[in-house]
Amino acid sequence: MTSPLQKKIKIHGPSVVTANRTSDGVVIWRTADHGWSTDLDDAAIVRDGETARALLTEATADDVGAVGPYIAPVTIADNGTVLPGNLREQIRNTGVTIELPAQV
Amino acid sequence: MYAYDEIDRAIVSERVDEFRDQVRRRLSGELTEDEFKSLRLMNGVYLQLHAYMFRVAIPYGTLSSAQLRKLAHVARTYDRGYGHFTTRQNIQFNWIALKDLPDALADLAEVGIHAMQTSGNCTRNVTADQWAGVVPGEIEDARVWAEILRQHTALHPEFSFLPRKFKFAITASDHDRAAIKIHDVGLRLRKNDAGETGFEVLVGGGLGRSPFIGKTIKPFVRGRDILSYVEAILRVYNQYGRRDNIYKARIKILVHELGIDKFAAEVEEEWKQIAEGPLTLDDEMIEDIRARFIYPDYAKLSDSPEELTKAKADPAFAMWLDNSAAPHKQPGYAIVTLSLKPVGGPPGDATAEQMDAIADLADKYSFGEIRVGHEQNLALPHVAKRDLPALWAALDKIGVATPNINHVSDIIACPGLDYCSLANARSIPIAQELSRRFADPATGRLIGRLHINISGCINACGHHHVGHIGILGVEKNDQEVYQITIGGRADEEAKLGELIGPAVPYDQVADVIEDIVEAYLALRERPEELFVDTVKRLGVEPFKERVYATR
Numbered sequence: 001m002t003s004p005l006q007k008k009i010k011i012h013g014p015s016v017v018t019a020n021r022t023s024d025g026v027v028i029w030r031t032a033d034h035g036w037s038t039d040l041d042d043a044a045i046v047r048d049g050e051t052a053r054a055l056l057t058e059a060t061a062d063d064v065g066a067v068g069p070y071i072a073p074v075t076i077a078d079n080g081t082v083l084p085g086n087l088r089e090q091i092r093n094t095g096v097t098i099e100l101p102a103q104v
Numbered sequence: 105m106y107a108y109d110e111i112d113r114a115i116v117s118e119r120v121d122e123f124r125d126q127v128r129r130r131l132s133g134e135l136t137e138d139e140f141k142s143l144r145l146m147n148g149v150y151l152q153l154h155a156y157m158f159r160v161a162i163p164y165g166t167l168s169s170a171q172l173r174k175l176a177h178v179a180r181t182y183d184r185g186y187g188h189f190t191t192r193q194n195i196q197f198n199w200i201a202l203k204d205l206p207d208a209l210a211d212l213a214e215v216g217i218h219a220m221q222t223s224g225n226c227t228r229n230v231t232a233d234q235w236a237g238v239v240p241g242e243i244e245d246a247r248v249w250a251e252i253l254r255q256h257t258a259l260h261p262e263f264s265f266l267p268r269k270f271k272f273a274i275t276a277s278d279h280d281r282a283a284i285k286i287h288d289v290g291l292r293l294r295k296n297d298a299g300e301t302g303f304e305v306l307v308g309g310g311l312g313r314s315p316f317i318g319k320t321i322k323p324f325v326r327g328r329d330i331l332s333y334v335e336a337i338l339r340v341y342n343q344y345g346r347r348d349n350i351y352k353a354r355i356k357i358l359v360h361e362l363g364i365d366k367f368a369a370e371v372e373e374e375w376k377q378i379a380e381g382p383l384t385l386d387d388e389m390i391e392d393i394r395a396r397f398i399y400p401d402y403a404k405l406s407d408s409p410e411e412l413t414k415a416k417a418d419p420a421f422a423m424w425l426d427n428s429a430a431p432h433k434q435p436g437y438a439i440v441t442l443s444l445k446p447v448g449g450p451p452g453d454a455t456a457e458q459m460d461a462i463a464d465l466a467d468k469y470s471f472g473e474i475r476v477g478h479e480q481n482l483a484l485p486h487v488a489k490r491d492l493p494a495l496w497a498a499l500d501k502i503g504v505a506t507p508n509i510n511h512v513s514d515i516i517a518c519p520g521l522d523y524c525s526l527a528n529a530r531s532i533p534i535a536q537e538l539s540r541r542f543a544d545p546a547t548g549r550l551i552g553r554l555h556i557n558i559s560g561c562i563n564a565c566g567h568h569h570v571g572h573i574g575i576l577g578v579e580k581n582d583q584e585v586y587q588i589t590i591g592g593r594a595d596e597e598a599k600l601g602e603l604i605g606p607a608v609p610y611d612q613v614a615d616v617i618e619d620i621v622e623a624y625l626a627l628r629e630r631p632e633e634l635f636v637d638t639v640k641r642l643g644v645e646p647f648k649e650r651v652y653a654t655r
Binding site: 020068 | 130131132133136137151152153154155156184185186201202203449450453454455456521522523530532533536579582584
């Protein structure tokens with residue numbers, strides 16, 4: 001099977017690299033200073049295929065810290081806030097869209 | 105209840121130690137995710153959108169009160185205070201940290217619970233009629249055979265790396281509550297003309313991307329031969345099942361492509377090699393397993409106790425009784441279903457507090473036993489009828505006495521896009537909205553039996569193909585849209601539903617379902633004609649017309 005890193009990477013607008021933290025599965029984003037953050041606002045934004053590949057490559061290299069990194073679309077609001085680019089990523093960012101049973 | 109022996113306990117305990125070491129090596133970097141993934145999956149650990157998900161097996165849907173309390177403990181200690189009962193007699197915890205999983209498994213092992221056979225391409229948790237052993241008219245307790253199969257298939261080296269996952273379901277009743285026709289192998293207990301116990305064996309059922317109803321491969325296999333026969337099926341599947349294409353790897357595809365006659369001939373040929381061999385069960389083995397099921401010491405009680413007659417004067421109690429209590433084989437007792445489908449609640453979820461309270465009620469009223477059904481509800485299988493009024497009051501207090509069993513708001517739903525990494529669309533909010541629309545129990549009664557099943561992707565964990573009304577969430581142009589089928593069913597007359605037309609957006613689903621139900625009420629010949637029978641009589645056209653005429 002071809003690794004995602006060996007495929008040509010096409011992105012259609014601003015994107016980030018996201019994964020789940022190995023120790024507890026929490027959603028994380030790759031930052032510009034080669035680390036991870038649990039805050040989407042801290043994510044490194046990439047805008048072309050080559051930069052996206054580079055960010056994904058370094059994220060994938062951190063196999064101990066993160067599971068399953070991939071490129072996800074984002075949009076940038078007028079005030080600069082980074083927003084998830086689709087519903088799946090929105091739910092990963094802000095959590096389930098329902099009230100948790102224990103809170104009812 | 106089944107009593108585990110030392111071998112069972114040793115296997116479970118060794119598995120915990122192995123997994124603790126595997127987790128340690130993963131967290132230290134000794135194991136890569138690629139190396140670790142199959143190991144965690146063998147212990148029921150998935151990675152979902154927000155966190156790890158831990159799936160725990162409840163073989164043939166039977167739990168003791170001590171086991172349910174331990175599940176509550178895991179929910180409270182390592183998760184966010186609740187668990188989700190699935191359509192395959194498992195429970196899932198949605199927020200558990202990898203570092204905590206060995207401790208959670210160790211705690212569960214104390215009461216004989218584990219996560220083996222809940223993931224991976226192995227034979228999965230063997231499921232059974234949740235009323236097995238207590239329902240009138242069954243051939244015998246199907247769980248005895250489910251346990252025989254469980255013991256044989258658990259960690260079976262030949263069947264731990266099959267082309268794809270493999271699911272068994274068993275029933276011993278005419279009315280199929282175990283959905284055997286949508287399993288890889290479905291077993292229906294029968295007696296032959298000589299009075300011997302055996303099985304009608306069905307094969308090749310399943311939902312997902314390519315749904316099929318199981319076909320009878322052999323109308324009668326004697327009980328003593330059942331292990332060798334299913335072993336022959338598994339061997340043929342293991343040999344010919346496709347490993348090159350995950351979408352074509354299930355046995356249903358093999359059966360479909362070969363045809364049931366050719367597949368049956370292959371199985372017969374394989375069976376010839378192993379029938380009458382070491383897998384033949386002798387009476388002593390069967391009785392040994394049967395003897396490990398401990399049945400309650402029922403009292404001789406009136407079938408119409410005064411307490412019950414008096415309590416029926418309360419219409420709320422009478423409605424619940426009519427809906428949620430079912431006949432028991434023992435006079436004076438009833439089987440009580442606990443609804444995990446409160447109005448506006450996520451289907452199948454129970455909080456740790458509810459689980460603890462249900463465990464206490466099981467001790468007080470049901471000989472310490474609880475059952476889990478594939479419809480994502482629980483049951484107390486041995487309740488004295490005289491205790492029903494007191495039990496109802498206690499269940500109502502903890503929110504599990506909604507009188508909607510088998511009604512329109514008793515919805516099966518997968519976790520959907522709120523939790524699941526495979527999902528394309530949300531399931532739970534759709535179910536919640538529908539349960540609010542149909543909240544009035546009188547409406548549920550008026551409509552009668554109606555199963556709505558919702559899946560958030562084509563993998564069909566919510567069994568949408570066999571819902572009387574099936575709802576499948578898909579993603580189109582970054583939007584959630586929902587395909588709607590009607591006329592499906594999962595029982596002894598199992599059938600796949602038929603699509604009524606183009607998918608509808610998220611915010612129109614509840615309106616569409618209301619339209620379908622209103623059309624049914626107008627079209628049914630008499631109140632006793634169930635929704636699914638009206639669809640069978642008239643086809644989908646009148647419903648389609650009603651839904652799309654104004655949209």
